[in-house]
Amino acid sequence: DAMVIQNPRYQVTQFGKPVTLSCSQTLNHNVMYWYQQKSSQAPKLLFHYYDKDFNNEADTPDNFQSRRPNTSFCFLDIRSPGLGDAAMYLCATSRAGPGTQYFGPGTRLLVL
């Protein structure tokens, strides 16, 4: 089945220790998104890629970076995680042109 896959499902890191979260998709969608979601709040968009074009949201901290080496994969790098970065991180994809977004299962990040 075509899908959005996130690894790992749970990630524990130490305060200040860089961490990378991974997302892959078999939908062949042009657009990939990273969201942060805290405590059953609405997801907050961090950034998105349209093909290789990177689009950062204005209020996304510099601590968060992303890479998209090819159509299928997208990575979220947190350079120096703080306690406030503990959250669920959701990856999503959509076809070219705004429309329906399909979400992965999420990676829950815990910062000790």
Next chain:
Amino acid sequence: GEDVEQSLFLSVREGDSSVINCTYTDSSSTYLYWYKQEPGAGLQLLTYIFSNMDMKQDQRLTVLLNKKDKHLSLRIADTQTGDSAIYFCAESKDSNYQLIWGAGTKLIIKP
């Protein structure tokens, strides 16, 4: 600015219908969505409706859109325990990729 509002909680008895409501402010919204999120899980697209439609039905789910009042609702017929989740309403426009989200409605099922 753009805003999407939902009630935070809805409690219904098993077997009854659930109606989750959402209001939005941006009249240029093109797509309106309902996503379901079970505890500890990602967001599952339940259904969506284009702004030129009034109603969409898919098995137990009925979406009603009142463009004049900017009101969207999701009706779940014969609510089951597996429907217990948080339901997010979201909107998007043709002009950008961002989804504007409601805060989510937690659906609680009473036996």
